[in-house]
Amino acid sequence: MKTYQTTLTFNSPNRGTFNITPDINQVVEKSGLNVGLCHVFCQHTSASLIITENADPTVREDIEYWMQKHIVDGDANYRHNYEGDDDMSGHIRTLLTETSHTIPITNGRLNMGTWQGLFLYEHRTGRFNRQVVVTLQGD
Amino acid sequence: MKTYQTTLTFNSPNRGTFNITPDINQVVEKSGLNVGLCHVFCQHTSASLIITENADPTVREDIEYWMQKHIVDGDANYRHNYEGDDDMSGHIRTLLTETSHTIPITNGRLNMGTWQGLFLYEHRTGRFNRQVVVTLQGD
Amino acid sequence: MKTYQTTLTFNSPNRGTFNITPDINQVVEKSGLNVGLCHVFCQHTSASLIITENADPTVREDIEYWMQKHIVDGDANYRHNYEGDDDMSGHIRTLLTETSHTIPITNGRLNMGTWQGLFLYEHRTGRFNRQVVVTLQGD
Numbered sequence: 001m002k003t004y005q006t007t008l009t010f011n012s013p014n015r016g017t018f019n020i021t022p023d024i025n026q027v028v029e030k031s032g033l034n035v036g037l038c039h040v041f042c043q044h045t046s047a048s049l050i051i052t053e054n055a056d057p058t059v060r061e062d063i064e065y066w067m068q069k070h071i072v073d074g075d076a077n078y079r080h081n082y083e084g085d086d087d088m089s090g091h092i093r094t095l096l097t098e099t100s101h102t103i104p105i106t107n108g109r110l111n112m113g114t115w116q117g118l119f120l121y122e123h124r125t126g127r128f129n130r131q132v133v134v135t136l137q138g139d
Numbered sequence: 140m141k142t143y144q145t146t147l148t149f150n151s152p153n154r155g156t157f158n159i160t161p162d163i164n165q166v167v168e169k170s171g172l173n174v175g176l177c178h179v180f181c182q183h184t185s186a187s188l189i190i191t192e193n194a195d196p197t198v199r200e201d202i203e204y205w206m207q208k209h210i211v212d213g214d215a216n217y218r219h220n221y222e223g224d225d226d227m228s229g230h231i232r233t234l235l236t237e238t239s240h241t242i243p244i245t246n247g248r249l250n251m252g253t254w255q256g257l258f259l260y261e262h263r264t265g266r267f268n269r270q271v272v273v274t275l276q277g278d
Numbered sequence: 279m280k281t282y283q284t285t286l287t288f289n290s291p292n293r294g295t296f297n298i299t300p301d302i303n304q305v306v307e308k309s310g311l312n313v314g315l316c317h318v319f320c321q322h323t324s325a326s327l328i329i330t331e332n333a334d335p336t337v338r339e340d341i342e343y344w345m346q347k348h349i350v351d352g353d354a355n356y357r358h359n360y361e362g363d364d365d366m367s368g369h370i371r372t373l374l375t376e377t378s379h380t381i382p383i384t385n386g387r388l389n390m391g392t393w394q395g396l397f398l399y400e401h402r403t404g405r406f407n408r409q410v411v412v413t414l415q416g417d
Contacts (some may be wrong), residue, residue, distance in 0.1 A: 001140045001276070001279045002279065002417075003279060003314050003415075003416050003417055005313055005382065005384065013400060033226075034274060035142055035144055035278065036142050036274070036276070037142075037178055037274055039315055039380055039382065041380070041381065041382050041388075041389075043390060043391030043392075044338075044391055044393070044394070045329070045330050045331045045391070045393050045396065046154075049236055051184070051238045052184050052233070052234060053230060054182045054231055054406075056219055056221075058218035058219040059184075059219045059227070059230055059396055061218055061219075062216075062217045062218055062219050062227050062230070062231070063230065063231060063234060065216055065217070066231050066336055068209070070348065071344070076339075078340045078343070079336035079339055079340055080334055080336040080337045080339075080340050082334075085321055086285070088337070088340045089206055090341070091330055091331060091340070091341065092341060092344050094330070095328055095341060096235055096328060096375075097234060097235075097372055097376060098237075098376075099329045099379065099394075100380055100381075100382060101238065101239070102178055102241060103180065103239075104144065104180050104272045104274045106144065106272070107401070111180075111272055111324055112182060113182030113183055113184070113270065114182075115183070115184050116183075116184055117184065118184065124150070130244065131213065131391065133382045133384070133389055135314070135315055135382045137142075137276060137314070137315065137416075138276075139141075139142055139143050140279045140280065140281060140415070148358055165386070172414035174281055175281050175412055175413070175415070176281075176317055189373055190377045191323050191369055191373060192323045192369060195358055195360075197358040198358045198366070198369055199324075200357060200358075201355075201356045201357055201358050201366050201369070201370070202369065202373060204355055204356070204371060205370050209348065219395065219397070235374055236373060236374075237376075240377065240378070241317055241378055241380060242319065242378075243283065243317065243319050243320070243411045243413045245365070250319075250321075250411055251320030251321060252322055252323070252409065253321075254321070254322070254323050255321065255323055255377075263331065276281075276377070277281050277415075277416060278280075278281055
């Protein structure tokens with residue numbers, strides 16, 4: 001059993017979701033592992049990782065709709081607003097979604113369901129470089 | 140250290156929560172591992188996994204109450220509604236809970252707290268087969 | 279590759295967030311592991327673990343504000359209220375945040391982002407002993 005670790009950088013052009021499944025599958029392939037676990041960790045507090053439907057893009061538009069409705073940008077009661085209206089909402093969105101996901105590796109590939117995709121979810125309304133640490137353990 | 144992996148299929152009869160702790164403990168037993176980690180991954184985007192109180196069933200009824208109140212079925216603003224009123228709400232419920240859980244293994248058993256149980260949470264109002272990939276790593 | 283496991287007990291004096299990053303880094307140091315994964319598991323259903331900004335404390339005050347607004351204490355529709363107004367809301371807060379986090383280990387340290395901290399989030403309004411199982415796997 002061995003550990004393989006690497007860091008990827010993604011440039012998120014704006015608030016929204018970006019499918020990183022192919023990038024992570026490339027890491028799995030490079031690791032040479034056949035069976036085990038793949039852990040993907042986002043090193044930020046206003047960007048997160050989600051697993052959701054990879055087919056119809058309106059799923060992710062509806063998720064964004066729910067987020068904007070329930071985690072209000074620029075709520076007048078927020079105390080932490082140094083970086084603007086999307087500062088505190090970005091932290092709460094990150095909290096309610098995931099900082100990391102662990103996905104099984106089977107036959108040298110991420111063993112997700114047919115309709116599942118792994119997305120980087122940028123919660124800030126601007127361009128950011130986001131670092132993701134990928135750690136694989138298995139045989 | 141070794142990896143042990145298997146897939147279980149659960150038939151969820153309707154929207155609701157189903158205690159799968161005994162099924163996962165059986166996998167732990169079968170693996171022969173004494174100490175390590177057990178990762179349980181749901182391969183779907185409208186069913187999820189939760190850890191919550193295993194004693195009083197009204198806890199899970201109140202969770203369902205909160206979900207229905209805050210993640211409205213059939214919101215007129217959802218664009219993704221091909222499969223009915225519980226389609227998009229199912230995706231958002233999955234997002235806010237967990238696609239996978241990792242639980243420590245100690246002395247050959249899941250090392251959860253006294254009041255913790257692991258439940259499959261079906262978010263669709265119908266009968267579905269749900270696949271769960273279980274991966275154990277340890278000694 | 280090896281597994282290292284230990285249990286820590288934290289006394290949470292009241293509802294609120296408590297930075298446990300230094301405690302977990304001490305476990306990493308003690309394990310002697312250089313590269314791998316650190317899994318931190320909270321054995322309770324009304325206390326959870328969050329990763330959020332470690333600098334400005336008003337971030338965590340705003341998170342608490344959002345929680346109180348959206349996961350109402352003592353909602354008249356809750357059926358499960360044996361232990362008071364914070365009983366059921368504590369379970370729902372735990373559900374929407376995390377029972378466990380997995381964090382990469384690199385160069386013998388938790389490899390979190392500059393602004394990330396790991397906090398125990400006590401959701402009950404009282405003093406509790408909370409047990410956290412820490413499992414590390416790596417080289």
